[in-house]
Amino acid sequence: MEKIKILHIIKSLGRGGAEMLLPETLKIHNTTTFEFHYIYFLPWKNQMVSAIEQAGGKVTCFQAKNNLTLLMQYAKIAKYCKDNGIQIIHAHLPWAGVVARMAGKVAKLPVLYTEHNNFDKYHFLTRVLSAVTYKYQTKVLAVSEDAKEALERRRLFHDIVYVPNGVNTAFFSKESSFRKLxxxxxxxxxxxxxxxxxxxxxxxxxxxxxxxxxxxxxxxxxxxxxxxxxxxxxxxxxxxxxxxxxxxxxxxxxxxxxxxxxxxxxxxxxxxxxxxxxxxxxxxxxxxxxxxxxxxxxxxxxxxxxxxxxxxxxxxxxxxxxxxxxxxxxxxxxxxxxxxxxxxxxxxxYSIQRMVHQLETIYTEVLHERK
Incomplete structure (x- = not known):
């Protein structure tokens, strides 16, 4: 059976919370059913690249010096999707979300967007660009009730699902062996x-x-x-x-x-x-x-x-x-x-297993609804 190909798009792969979740979820995902690709834009923030590649992900950097040049990558992203048989785009954080929606519209692909923060707290320009492109996505995954409620108050989008972050509770345990400092x-x-x-x-x-x-x-x-x-x-x-x-x-x-x-x-x-x-x-x-x-x-x-x-x-x-x-x-x-x-x-x-199960269910449902 052909794998379901998911493309994650994020501004950087540094050591932020959203970035660090990508290799952690990949380790748990069913990689016999799903294949994961990753695009990021800031080459100097690449600390998570090796962890993703070691877990089996395919990582590409479309280099961008600033947010404007980041948005100009949408055509290249659409072409990447076509060349690699991508079926779903999953974006994280505002600027990556905007360019992902633009690319998804060109490539005619469903776009999922994880909202990691309260929309009201973003910079004015970020809010405007996000609001203008929000209609070009399929589903929003909110990591908190606060983030979900902020979007609902603005009536920006109708299909918002609460998908809280998760962690590897086996690793993050008092009983685990860590380096002595x-x-x-x-x-x-x-x-x-x-x-x-x-x-x-x-x-x-x-x-x-x-x-x-x-x-x-x-x-x-x-x-x-x-x-x-x-x-x-x-x-x-x-x-x-x-x-x-x-x-x-x-x-x-x-x-x-x-x-x-x-x-x-x-x-x-x-x-x-x-x-x-x-x-x-x-x-x-x-x-x-x-x-x-x-x-x-x-x-x-x-x-x-x-x-x-x-x-x-x-x-x-x-x-x-x-x-x-x-x-x-x-x-x-x-x-x-x-x-x-x-x-x-x-x-x-809040286990990583619960989070991954919810994500895989959403991916499968989104593809089923498009048939």
Missing amino acids: NDVETFVGEDKVIGTVAVFRKQKRLDVFVEVARLAQQKNLPFKFLMVGEGTEMPLVKSLIAQYQLQNIYLAGLQESPADFMKYMDVFLITSDFEGLPVALLEAMSMEIVPFCTPVGGIPNVVKDNQNGVLLKSQETTEIVSQLEAKVLGEITNFGSLQKAARATIVAD
Whole structure:
């Protein structure tokens, strides 16, 4: 039987959450039924390429210097689809979504688009181009109820399905074997570790994260802070650490295996202004790291206050530190029960197997409806 050929289109293959899901889902997909192709545009953001190729995916870079030259690739993408017998285009993130819809219209192929964030939070031009091309797609897959509701309010599209992200719960487990990091172990000592794994963007409000560390240091609390990632906000983070002369933050930078660092974390702190459904959050919870998060995007779908984590009432650093003191250091809360409940939530509802099964069902239904 001929395989069903799916083309994923994404702006880059760096270490963002959406990008890292592509090789992880490919490892689980039924590759006797499906064949997966991948197109990306930023050649300097290629960290996921080898992982996808090792899992059997076919990766091509249509080089683009900016968003305008990215959109001009639509004819090449349409030709790629024709030459390779592509049957479904599946796009991720806004600019890739726009060019995928243009290519799909030319190639007369169904286009699926995964909405990873709240549409209302995008730049004005991004919203306009997305809205203009939205009619040229077949189905939208929203990773959170928040993302789904934002599209429904605007009445941009009628066929929107909730498909939450998933993680490999077998790998992201407290019981897994990870690298021993001697310098990290020396740094954290016997203290509790508050961590984050993220692309350092403005929306993440890492200035708040650093301010929490500053207040914890002022109060001489037994906390250490571990930051894993890289991005445009790194200069700000470094300048704040230097300005406050903080001794309790370890900047790990961009890492090939963030889980090696996550194993040292007790708390996963998210201070973002907005989110979709962070893959790193799901990975952390699967490793029994207790989430402390601002209640934005799809986070409240997963984190239930005082049941499997803590939903922060504000981004006020005094409030956050107070919560950390009470829940992590205080004897009133059974911190161990929060750890177990965090993993149980991911195993039950957010496994990569569940996500892949839902995607394959959608792919099959879309093709069946076109016949």
